Amino acid sequence: MAWIGPRSGRRWRAVWLAALGCGLGGVGAALAQTPPAASAQTGYADPGGLVTPCPRPTAAPPPAEAPAEPLKLLPINLPYALRLVNASNPTIALAQMRVEEAYAHLHQAQVAWLPNLWAGSNPDNLTFMPNYYVHNGILQNSRGQIFDVVKANAAFPVGAGLNLSIADAIFGPRIARDLVAAEQARSRVVTYNVQLDVALTYLDLLRAYGALAINAEILSKAELIFQSASAADREGLGKTTADANRARTELEILRQERIDLEAAAGVASARLAQLLLLEPSVDLLPADAQVLPIELVPTSAPLDELIGLGLTNRPELAEGRALVAAAQARWREEKTRPLIPNVQMAYYGSQFGGGIPALHDYGWRDDFMVQVNWELRNAGLGNLFASRASRAQYNEANLHVAEVRAEVGAEVSAAAKVVRARERELAPAQEAVRQAETMWERLQKAAFGLATGFGGRARRFDPLEPILAEQALHEARMRYLDAVIDYNRNQFRLFWAMGQPPLCALPQATALPVQVPVTPSPEPETKPAQENEMAPVPETPR
Numbered sequence: 001m002a003w004i005g006p007r008s009g010r011r012w013r014a015v016w017l018a019a020l021g022c023g024l025g026g027v028g029a030a031l032a033q034t035p036p037a038a039s040a041q042t043g044y045a046d047p048g049g050l051v052t053p054c055p056r057p058t059a060a061p062p063p064a065e066a067p068a069e070p071l072k073l074l075p076i077n078l079p080y081a082l083r084l085v086n087a088s089n090p091t092i093a094l095a096q097m098r099v100e101e102a103y104a105h106l107h108q109a110q111v112a113w114l115p116n117l118w119a120g121s122n123p124d125n126l127t128f129m130p131n132y133y134v135h136n137g138i139l140q141n142s143r144g145q146i147f148d149v150v151k152a153n154a155a156f157p158v159g160a161g162l163n164l165s166i167a168d169a170i171f172g173p174r175i176a177r178d179l180v181a182a183e184q185a186r187s188r189v190v191t192y193n194v195q196l197d198v199a200l201t202y203l204d205l206l207r208a209y210g211a212l213a214i215n216a217e218i219l220s221k222a223e224l225i226f227q228s229a230s231a232a233d234r235e236g237l238g239k240t241t242a243d244a245n246r247a248r249t250e251l252e253i254l255r256q257e258r259i260d261l262e263a264a265a266g267v268a269s270a271r272l273a274q275l276l277l278l279e280p281s282v283d284l285l286p287a288d289a290q291v292l293p294i295e296l297v298p299t300s301a302p303l304d305e306l307i308g309l310g311l312t313n314r315p316e317l318a319e320g321r322a323l324v325a326a327a328q329a330r331w332r333e334e335k336t337r338p339l340i341p342n343v344q345m346a347y348y349g350s351q352f353g354g355g356i357p358a359l360h361d362y363g364w365r366d367d368f369m370v371q372v373n374w375e376l377r378n379a380g381l382g383n384l385f386a387s388r389a390s391r392a393q394y395n396e397a398n399l400h401v402a403e404v405r406a407e408v409g410a411e412v413s414a415a416a417k418v419v420r421a422r423e424r425e426l427a428p429a430q431e432a433v434r435q436a437e438t439m440w441e442r443l444q445k446a447a448f449g450l451a452t453g454f455g456g457r458a459r460r461f462d463p464l465e466p467i468l469a470e471q472a473l474h475e476a477r478m479r480y481l482d483a484v485i486d487y488n489r490n491q492f493r494l495f496w497a498m499g500q501p502p503l504c505a506l507p508q509a510t511a512l513p514v515q516v517p518v519t520p521s522p523e524p525e526t527k528p529a530q531e532n533e534m535a536p537v538p539e540t541p542r
Helices: 006-032 078-088 090-110 166-235 243-276 303-313 315-339 377-445 464-497
Strands: 073-076 116-119 132-140 146-155 158-165 283-286 342-355 360-373
Touching (some): 078 090, 078 166, 078 243, 090 166, 158 166, 166 283, 166 315, 243 283, 243 464, 303 377, 315 377
Parallel strands (some): 073 283
Antiparallel strands (some): 116 158, 132 146, 146 342, 158 342, 342 360
């Protein structure tokens, strides 16, 4: 770099000062300019007009009232649903396909002794007898001499090859056979679970429609109370001016409950349609004429006997035992692998030709090779740790079986105890409904206090008495319905927990006799009361 003298330095300083002045002037001009205004449509500055503004949303016109969508009703009962799910449910079909896959792996393991057939060249050894080979250059013979050679050969061999681990050939079919048994048991597990899900979902649907029937009865009674309260208020016979409001509140609460029950019925219908692979928009209706408690397993059977049946028949335990056998076979295979040889065989048959350098002198050629070897992986430590891993898997499988045994026992015990509790609950639930109906009939016969009282005087209307009677009847009926549905649900759970498919439960089902119907008989619909439509007040003798 040349040295810069005093004059040159002064010239460079002048240039720097001029450049600095220009830069500061540009910054000042930029600061003095008015920033571009933000677009009213985009909300940010766009001086170049590069962004196309989105149109502002305008108020949409009110939608026209769509015509009511016709309902797609499909009555269905539990036996038909359980038969249909076996034929249409994709989860069950998937489990069955896995069984077929396990069978294919078993057949594959059983033919491991057979050699591979090939034509063209051996895919396991591409360097021996390729289809075409050319060499041009030096080679070294066995004496170490270097010489120049040009040669070529061509062949189209066919043959057979076998690269077999005898340990895999011995233990592979055993392991595959145990895995087939495990998949078969797993397929039964899936089938039984789906059938149980269908049964429980159908009972949910039955419970929703039973609750709707109860709500319809109680709603008609609440409308009657509201009509009576409004009439009493109009005639000045009410206890307070809030009687009609209290009755109207109860009426609207019941209407809200009906909407919730309709939604619950829709959810249960959609879930059942999903399990049966039906059209999602269909509305399923339970075809049962009435709700009854059904007995699938006698509650008088000893609990230990029920648990023993569950431990014997549950497919989860059969699956676990098959997996234990497969893990044990793998462990034995890894322990004995270093002692069992591997066999490699290959046969080549080819029309072979070669020459220097052209191809000539074609003729048939046969080659056959066999070798046997014993292998210690990673100096034997690889075999040792593989054996330990297989032993750990065997212990895991045994622990899983113990876990499933405890789970099965708990499921059988819990379902049996709930069934017995719900069976004891049926008698007081029926008596509660009977007493609530009697209470309501007596109040209704007395016109809710508006009929003639003692001494020939008319009583004042008190809405609390009929409302409490209506609420008591409502609660008694709902608790009775819940007790019956829960009894049936746990009967199916107990039957399933004992290792039996729910589809086989219905032929031996027995309906328990009841004195009081679970759901009320349908009554003629009562026209909803309006403010200007009141029930007439019974005349009171003067």
